Structures are given as C-alpha cells and as structure tokens.
Amino acid sequence: MRAFTPRTTRKFALAAAVAATGLLLAACGTEDGTSGMDHGGASASATAPGAGAEAGAPGAFNDADVTFAQMMIPHHEQALEMAELADGRAEDPEVKKLVAAIERAQDPEIRKMRAWLKGWGRPESAEGHGAGHSMSGMMSDQDMKDLAAVKGKAFDRKFAELMIAHHDGAVTMAKDEQRDGRNATAVKLADDVVRTQSAEVAQLRKILDRL
Incomplete structure (x- = not known):
C-alpha cells in the first residue's frame, strides 16, 4: 500500500477546503444567482430561474410592474381596435x-x-391585483360606435x-411605471x-389643425 507523504496530505486538505468553500457559497446564494438579501422591499419578487423574454421579463419585479402590464394590455388592445376601424374609413x-x-x-x-x-406567475386580468387603478384614456362603447359610424x-x-386622449392615458400609465417599476x-x-x-400625439395635433 502506498504511504501518504506530508506533501500529499496537504494536497488533499487543500482540495477539501476548496470543495467546502464552494458548497458554502452555493448554500448562501439564491436560485437566480443573487444573495439571499432582498434590497427591494417585501413586495418585490424575482423571476423563475432561466426566465427570459419568452417567460417573465428577466430580473426582479414588483407590483407596479405587474399592474403596468395588466393595464397596458387592454389599453393597447383598444388602440388596435381603433386602428382596425381605419380600414375603409380613413382618408388622410x-x-x-x-x-x-x-x-x-x-x-x-x-x-x-x-x-x-x-x-411572473401573475394573471393577465388586473382584477384582484392592481384593482382600483383606472385605465386613463380608454374609450367608451359609445366612443367606438361613433368612430365606426363615420368615414373620410x-x-x-x-x-x-380619440387617439390623442387614448395616447395621453397610455403615457400617464407609462410614467407611473417609470417612477414606481422595478423590472x-x-x-x-x-x-x-x-x-x-x-x-x-404631437403628430395627431398637427393633423387636426389642418383637417
């Protein structure tokens, strides 16, 4: 049997120490590679490991980020509905x-x-999360009917x-996200x-001035 020399023993001791240090560091880290300390407050959350553009936006997020997405989706959807009405009706x-x-x-x-x-594991609807926040600039059903009823x-x-008011509302919500969002x-x-x-909006105002 091969005898261990003092030099060999020191090599094993060093390797064991390195391995122990690696385990300790792994235990102290979170799944997303950050320390276990939360610097963003109790309402802040982190995305799932490996989350990216096709999942949640990468990085930590908070309630303001969630509310922004939940509110802006239907706001954008209505803007697209207004844009669709332009087909066969718009002249300029x-x-x-x-x-x-x-x-x-x-x-x-x-x-x-x-x-x-x-x-992020959050519902698309803002109901129950961010409820109480109004979507500024949204058109009423009557507004949409009035728009559909005219041509040229x-x-x-x-x-x-209508789009000036709608865009102004989107800008207001976006500014809230700029101020309060974390992601x-x-x-x-x-x-x-x-x-x-x-x-x-500036372009639309110029269009109105000449129509």
Whole structure:
C-alpha cells in the first residue's frame, strides 16, 4: 500500500477546503444567482430561474410592474381596435401611416407583456391585483360606435381626437411605471411608450389643425 507523504496530505486538505468553500457559497446564494438579501422591499419578487423574454421579463419585479402590464394590455388592445376601424374609413394619408405605425408597435408589445405575466406567475386580468387603478384614456362603447359610424375626413378628425386622449392615458400609465417599476425590461417598455406615443400625439395635433 502506498504511504501518504506530508506533501500529499496537504494536497488533499487543500482540495477539501476548496470543495467546502464552494458548497458554502452555493448554500448562501439564491436560485437566480443573487444573495439571499432582498434590497427591494417585501413586495418585490424575482423571476423563475432561466426566465427570459419568452417567460417573465428577466430580473426582479414588483407590483407596479405587474399592474403596468395588466393595464397596458387592454389599453393597447383598444388602440388596435381603433386602428382596425381605419380600414375603409380613413382618408388622410398621414392618418393611414400613423395607423400602420400603431399596429406595428403595439401588437408585439401586447405579446411581450403577456409573456411577462405568464413568466411572473401573475394573471393577465388586473382584477384582484392592481384593482382600483383606472385605465386613463380608454374609450367608451359609445366612443367606438361613433368612430365606426363615420368615414373620410370625419373619420380622420374623430380618430385623431380619440387617439390623442387614448395616447395621453397610455403615457400617464407609462410614467407611473417609470417612477414606481422595478423590472428594467418593463421600465424600458414604459420609456418607449412615453417617447413614441408623445411624438404621435404631437403628430395627431398637427393633423387636426389642418383637417
């Protein structure tokens, strides 16, 4: 049998110490690779391990992020319904171009926010979570009927008036997310909403001025 020299014994001791240190560090970490300390308050949560763009938005999130997605999904859906009414009714080329831009931007954003909520383990409906928050700028059923009832220049004017109010509401909700949200991906989308929809409001006002 091979005898262990003092040098060999020291090698084994060192290897054991390294292994023990690795186990200790693993025990102290959380599943997402961060320390077990929560720096965001009791309401903050972390996404599931491996969650990404196709699940929840990566990183920690809080109630404001959830409410933002839950409220913005139906808000975007109504904007798309308004845009669909432009088919066969809108006359102004700039209105038609703006309609296409709204459809191009908001449909993918709806899919993103649905994926976030699924990954976060939260319902798409805001009922019971974030209830009490109103969705600013939403059109009534009568507003939608009035928009559907007109064509040509009358439609262009009505569409611009209603979409300004609708976009203003989206910007208000997005600014709430900028202020209160924790998830970087959700806040980035809020930044995009504020920037793009504020620019579209300015464009819609110019359209109204010349119609």
